[in-house]
Amino acid sequence: MTFEQGAIGSKATGNAQNFDGAAGGSFITDEKVLNGEKAAKLTVTGGSTAFGEWGGIINFPEALGKGEEVWFSVNTFFPEGFDYDSSGEGWHLKFLRVHTSTTSGENRGYNDWYLNPEGSTIPHKYICECQQRWFDFGTRSEEIQRGQWESYEMYIKFDDVPQDEGGTALVRVWKNGKLLREITGAKTLYGPDDISSRAHLFTYWNGGAPKTQFMYVDDIIITNETPNFRDAFGNPYTTGDTGVSRPEPPELTVE
Template sequence: MKHSNVFVQTAVLSLLVALSLPAYSWTRALTFEQGAIGSKAQSGSDQDFDDAAGGSYITDERVLTGSKAAKLTVTGGSTAFGEWGGIINYPELLRKGDEVWFSVNTYFPEGFNYDSTGGGGHLKFLRIHAQKSDGSNSGYNDWYMNPEASTVPHKFIYEGQQQWFEFGAPSDEVQRGRWETYEMYIKFDNVPADQGGTAVVRVWKDGRLLREITGAETLNSSSDTSDRAHLFTYWNGAAPKTQFMYVDDIVVTSDTPSNRDASGNPMVGGASSGGGEPSVRPAAPQLNVE
């Protein structure tokens, strides 16, 4: 009996120690520096996309930092899954109570048309996937871009909740011909902060908080997990024309960033949101973009 008590006490102590240890944190940083110019930006490197990036290429035509970036292409008339943008897998699943930051630097050339004519008339942009315990889809935490010249340029929805949250002034829509930084933060919970839970969404552009959303669920169930992030990947209603844009220095992380916004919220930030001039090479001639 004495030995049994010792065993139980040791097991309980081990459990308490395990629970007190900090959660494993990870960071995916996509800089696109390892690939050869002109190769697919889905090579198996941890510095580029993991899936659905058939139209994304390593380029030096337009670069924010370093010597390379990614050129994202889309074919007119296509909804383009497997071609447009890409998927970033997590090194480890995130669960209720965990957090994730998803930051991307974008360059939309003059003439780029980001309007969507189907699926509600908005373009899928930054997307955080949630899944059920059996691995099946449970919905996306989706940042959408509304069509150009909309009164409100952006909106968020968690597909498991089906409630829209709009944000941004007209001046916060895409500005072509320059690098911009967009970032989304998710605190995972099936109960919104407004209802006593911890689910929170924050969205930034160029380091400025556009909205803190406290009325959204970010999981459908307490047992759901998040396994990956999507940049674009599907064009609702089909792309209006064949065209391309650039991205650089994408970060997806569960590790609390050291940067803070004006309200003190942790954020990744980015080279294009710090006020400095990005490293830019002259753009290549734009062929077959109509």
């Protein structure tokens, strides 16, 4: 998703390079751009939990199931003064999210990367709502840095049995090309027949946004094709050395 299609100021929805839904406050912009000529400006209204406004949903062309995998990466620019804290509902902000369900569409919860309040000793956490077990990662230096482009990426291997228990469920998380944690104790599906058919960037502000504000995103990649890039440990990922200044990635699609 490069956001290159569409007129400046129009909603960042409606074509393959944009969000598929829940993106009423996301607009095509040229104010801050990582690559190309356009990016997306994401706005949120103060006091609102903002579903349908904040961020957006990306639908997969086909559902993924047990034994399959997905990479989800985004480049972000948070302006000076942006307040990403949340109040209530767990005191953390939903960030990268991969939804799971039964084949009939019954909600099974999300694989969720959360942002802890600014100044937390550990800035990030992950949970599969199918399991309700938290995994913390990152150091103070790896919290959001304002006024610059940064990259974030989450990899998920889908299974209802964690790798630590003999299954294959696995999660990896990176910031700016650095592997922050490999999570081997988490389920990523509730049951063996469950599926995943969409991803969310933000979409809900726990406790309500502290003020009306905006940030920018560019070059979102979601794929189940193994990327060509490798991190320092040999793990495949989409964001190259940093995810911010990188070679042009290969064409990656979900089959």
